Each structure stands twice: as C-alpha cells, then as structure tokens.
Amino acid sequence: MTTAPVSRAGAPGPLVLRDARLLGVAEPRDVLLSGGLVSRVGPAGSIEAAGVPEFRLDGRYLAPGLWDAHVHFTQWVVRRERVDLAPAGSAAQAVAIMRAALPVSDADVVVGYGFRDALWTDAPTRAALDAIAPDRPIMLISGDLHCGWLNSAAGRHYGLDLPEDGVLRETEWIGALGVHDRGTQPNHEAYAAAARAAASRGVVGIVEFENQDNATIWPDRVAAGVDSLRVEGSVWPDRLDEAITRGRRTGDVLDEEGLVTFGRLKIVVDGSLNTRTAHCWAPYPGLDPADPDSYGVQSVTPERLVELLRTAHANGILPAVHAIGDQANTAVVDAFEALGIAGVVEHAQLVAEDDFARFGSLGLTASVQPEHAMDDRDVADRHWHGRTDRAFAFRSLHDAGATVHLGSDAPVAPLDPWIAISAAVSRSRDDRDAWHPEQNLPVDLALSASTRGRFTVAAEEVADLVVLDADPLTSPPDALRELHVAATLLGGRFTWNDLGDPR
Incomplete structure (x- = not known):
C-alpha cells in the first residue's frame, strides 16, 4: 500500500473515521474528529458529515495513542551512529568489534554502545583498548548508560583522570558523557x-x-x-x-x-x-x-x-x-x-x-x-x-x-x-x-x-489515536511485538498514515 503524505503541525480540519472497531466493543463505529478532539462516536453509518474527508478503516481497530513514559531521545537518535556492541559476550569480543570499526570510522572519537558486562567472565581494561588504538580516542558506552569504558587517548581528549581499568561509573561517567554529547548534537x-x-x-x-x-x-x-x-x-x-x-x-x-x-x-x-x-x-x-x-x-x-x-x-x-x-x-x-x-x-x-x-x-x-x-x-x-x-x-x-x-x-x-x-x-x-x-x-x-x-475512544477526548490491523486484546504476546500500525493521529492529524488517501 502506498503511504499517503503526512500533514504538518497546525489546526487540523474535521475528519471522519468510518467502520472502526473500538477495543472491547463488538459493533463497528464511526468517529468524527474536529478541532483536535474526538467530536462524536456513533454506530457505523450514523454520522453525516457532507464534504468532510473520510477514511474507511474497514473493521480495523481504533485505540488511544501510545506514550513512552521514559526516553532519552538524543541517546536514541545517535545510537545509529555508534558501533553496536550488543553482540559482545565478553570484554575481548567488545575489543574485537571496536578494532574492526576503527578503519571504517572517520569520527574524532570512535564510540560504541550497548555492552553489558554483568555476566562477562573477563573484565574491561584500559590496556586492551590502548593496544588497538594508542593514539585515537575510543569510548564504549554500556547498554544501561551508567558506565563507560575509555582508552587513554579518550581520557586525554576529555581531560579525564581514568582509573586503571578505564571504566567510569555513575556521576563521573554521566559528566563525561554529557561533555561528549554537547559536542555531537544531531541535526x-x-x-x-x-x-x-x-x-x-x-x-x-x-x-x-x-x-x-x-x-x-x-x-x-x-x-x-x-x-x-x-x-x-x-x-x-x-x-x-x-x-x-x-x-x-x-x-x-x-x-x-x-x-x-x-x-x-x-x-x-x-x-x-x-x-x-x-x-x-x-x-x-x-x-x-x-x-x-x-x-x-x-x-x-x-x-x-x-x-x-x-x-x-x-x-x-x-x-x-x-x-x-x-x-x-x-x-x-x-x-x-x-x-x-x-x-x-x-x-x-x-x-x-x-x-x-x-x-x-x-x-x-x-x-x-x-x-x-x-x-x-x-x-x-x-x-x-x-x-x-x-x-x-x-x-x-x-x-x-x-x-x-x-x-x-x-x-x-x-x-x-x-x-x-x-x-x-x-x-x-x-x-x-x-x-x-x-x-x-x-x-x-x-x-x-x-x-x-485511556482504554477506549470517547467523545470530548483529545484525538491522539492509533489504527491497528489486529485486536491487541486477542493477539498472541509474540505477535504484539510486531503488531502493524496502520495510522497514528496526533490531535486529529496524521503523523503516520498507511491507509492511503481519503475516500
């Protein structure tokens, strides 16, 4: 299906979503959106709105939009630019991943993200990183963001007094990461x-x-x-x-x-x-x-x-x-x-x-x-x-x-x-x-x-909504991870639209 253009921010015009299934409601409903709110919810075919654009959901499920209650958005954005350390099952494997990344990176500081050392049988050392990059700064960020593993060149670059193992934790580390991030803000x-x-x-x-x-x-x-x-x-x-x-x-x-x-x-x-x-x-x-x-x-x-x-x-x-x-x-x-x-x-x-x-x-x-x-x-x-x-x-x-x-x-x-x-x-x-x-x-x-x-869609509530191809209440847990989102609306305007054009 061709993805329709998504509107920019601004006051959205009225819109009718027809033949929607609300969670926990057996019969299909029509939903009128206006002024950023859910203006009316009624049985399918009951809302008359001449000249108002309509999207037929064809029995898809309409639910309140989702929130993520805890995000570090800049860290989320920049993770794509960092070397993926999630596969590392040991300190030696993490070093090997960074060694392979060095020739293909043109960054001033080569940054890896995602190591989790709590179950490793070997320990991080500054010497291991110094051996692969004695003069080039390397910074490895833990998957939980609470510690970093640096080589000596990175310590000199940031003016840090590194411990023998090169690992900074908590307050010292968070300060160092803040210095790095301020110099590398994405566009x-x-x-x-x-x-x-x-x-x-x-x-x-x-x-x-x-x-x-x-x-x-x-x-x-x-x-x-x-x-x-x-x-x-x-x-x-x-x-x-x-x-x-x-x-x-x-x-x-x-x-x-x-x-x-x-x-x-x-x-x-x-x-x-x-x-x-x-x-x-x-x-x-x-x-x-x-x-x-x-x-x-x-x-x-x-x-x-x-x-x-x-x-x-x-x-x-x-x-x-x-x-x-x-x-x-x-x-x-x-x-x-x-x-x-x-x-x-x-x-x-x-x-x-x-x-x-x-x-x-x-x-x-x-x-x-x-x-x-x-x-x-x-x-x-x-x-x-x-x-x-x-x-x-x-x-x-x-x-x-x-x-x-x-x-x-x-x-x-x-x-x-x-x-x-x-x-x-x-x-x-x-x-x-x-x-x-x-x-x-x-x-x-x-x-x-x-x-x-919010569990269902009701009149007078903000029109922050999600359109789903399957009922999450009856989907197997594994299927929930991949549940297809057909559309997302923010205050009644599409921020994601895989439904096509209005009819």
Whole structure:
C-alpha cells in the first residue's frame, strides 16, 4: 500500500473515521474528529458529515495513542551512529568489534554502545583498548548508560583522570558523557526521522529524561519540524533553581503548537543492575559485606532527596525519582511519605516486600520498563539471587494500588510500546519460558499503562489515536511485538498514515 503524505503541525480540519472497531466493543463505529478532539462516536453509518474527508478503516481497530513514559531521545537518535556492541559476550569480543570499526570510522572519537558486562567472565581494561588504538580516542558506552569504558587517548581528549581499568561509573561517567554529547548534537532532521519512526509504532507522546535544557531545546525542535510527538521535558536538579526563577511549573505549555510541556524534576538516587551500582539491602555476590560500595551507589542522600522534593513541590514542579535497588526504593518511598506527597518512581526494579503496600497507600506511580526484565533476567538471577520474586514486579505493584506506566528507557530498550506491552504480558522472549509469570500484567492493563489510562475512544477526548490491523486484546504476546500500525493521529492529524488517501 502506498503511504499517503503526512500533514504538518497546525489546526487540523474535521475528519471522519468510518467502520472502526473500538477495543472491547463488538459493533463497528464511526468517529468524527474536529478541532483536535474526538467530536462524536456513533454506530457505523450514523454520522453525516457532507464534504468532510473520510477514511474507511474497514473493521480495523481504533485505540488511544501510545506514550513512552521514559526516553532519552538524543541517546536514541545517535545510537545509529555508534558501533553496536550488543553482540559482545565478553570484554575481548567488545575489543574485537571496536578494532574492526576503527578503519571504517572517520569520527574524532570512535564510540560504541550497548555492552553489558554483568555476566562477562573477563573484565574491561584500559590496556586492551590502548593496544588497538594508542593514539585515537575510543569510548564504549554500556547498554544501561551508567558506565563507560575509555582508552587513554579518550581520557586525554576529555581531560579525564581514568582509573586503571578505564571504566567510569555513575556521576563521573554521566559528566563525561554529557561533555561528549554537547559536542555531537544531531541535526533536526535526525530528530524528526526518529520521531516519525516512533509515530509509525503508534506513539503520540514521550516523557523526555535527557539531561539538557528541555524547556528551550524541545520548542526549538518543534519549530524546526520535529512535530510528530508530544513531549514532556524533565528538568534535572542542576537546572531546578533556573526553572523556579522562570516560574516554570509542571504542565506548562512551552511551544506555539502545544506539543511541549514542562515535565517533572528528575532525581537519580542510585545506579543500575548491569553496572552493579543499584543500591540494594544485600551486597553484590563476591563482594565484601563490610565495604559500603558492595551494596551499590547512593547518588543522592536521603536528606538531599527530601530537600529537592520539598523545594520542587513548593514551586509546582512534580517529581520523578530514579530508583532501581531495593534500598534505593525504600529511601524514595520514605521521602515521599515524610513529605506527604505523591510522585513517580522511575524503574522500581527491585522492591522490598514491605514497600509494595506503601507504593499503593501513598498513591505513587511506578514507571517501569518491561523489556528490561527480558534483557536482565539472567543478570538478576545472578546478582539478585533469591530476590527475583520481587524484581520487575509489575503485578505486585499494580495489585498494591500503585499506578503503573510503561516505557522503554530508550536507547536501553527500543522506543516501541508494543515491545514493552508484549514483555509485560508474557514475561518471555526468544521462546524462553516465562520468567516469574506471576508478575505478568493482563493485556488490557498493559495497554492502559501505555495510554495514560485511556482504554477506549470517547467523545470530548483529545484525538491522539492509533489504527491497528489486529485486536491487541486477542493477539498472541509474540505477535504484539510486531503488531502493524496502520495510522497514528496526533490531535486529529496524521503523523503516520498507511491507509492511503481519503475516500
């Protein structure tokens, strides 16, 4: 089928979608869109709209558009330019991949992305990278974005005092990556292409957690044509005072098209599982229990966390706090409880048994990434041995009363909600047995967790919609990963259209 042109941003004219099947509704419906809203929903053939363009969906399924609740968009855009290290099963294999990439790269710094060393039997060393590139900077970025492996030339290039193994973790690494990224920003067309690709998977909005001046950068991108998505742009603690001075509040609209809003304060209180820096109550295997570092990294003290939350809350800025280890999650829940406020806990990968109920009683939202459970199941079985019944525990969080949102943490997992939905529903991938299937989410809940609680299409709601060739409620979990999206509409205008021309 020929793909019809996609309209630019602006006030869309009225449009009728005929013979649509709404999720959970047996009989086909007609849907009238007008002024960016769903104006009317009625039985098939009941809406008369002379002169209004019509698209016949021919029984396709019409549903609310999808959100990705956790994205690092620049990292997602630039991943294509980086050497793919995902196949590396050892440090030696990662070095071999980089060696092969050196002759074909003309970059000043040759960057690889996607290594996961938590199960490697050998360790990264700076000497191994120096041996293949003694004078050319090389930077390898972990798949979870929480550590980097550099050679000596890269250390000199960035003015870094590298450790013997060349590996930087957490705060030191995030600072180094920020310096690199500021010098290698993609052009607007690269961002627009990535946004269109997301729209082709039914995405209408993202929550942006890139550590940058999102309140300025994203309106500029929209003005330059990156207009296929709604964006909630976070603010990090180093820009919190500036945001308060400017009077920014969560939910403020920041651009003329109404696509960009000011989001939440992003606070990172610990590290990650693959980097073994998630802050846990038990030490990591093989490490000295008497050494505080054996339990992971506490990036922000509980006192500082409460201070940041209090300041943000007093100024109308809502919080989103990264917590992966169970000790980190306890500290975050304690802080919310102490202040009597609600918020979003990003990741919530390992939760202490007593903390599930507190997620619910405090009205917290767990923003989770189901594909991480598939990527990390073997790592969790090794490094969180004996605790994985409460790891990536989406059903336990829901049953305790927490609101669950699904996302990708792109580029850590692909920016594709259907992958997240499939992983949440099945806890399986690559024909493996389901991992802790008691934590599966029912498909209707997984869908609602990807659409901000909207399950069906109703009048007076925003016309952010997705047209599907198959019913996701009855599709096998593996089929959900590849579910074909026929069209995506943002405020009633097509951002992806594989339906053809109106009739």
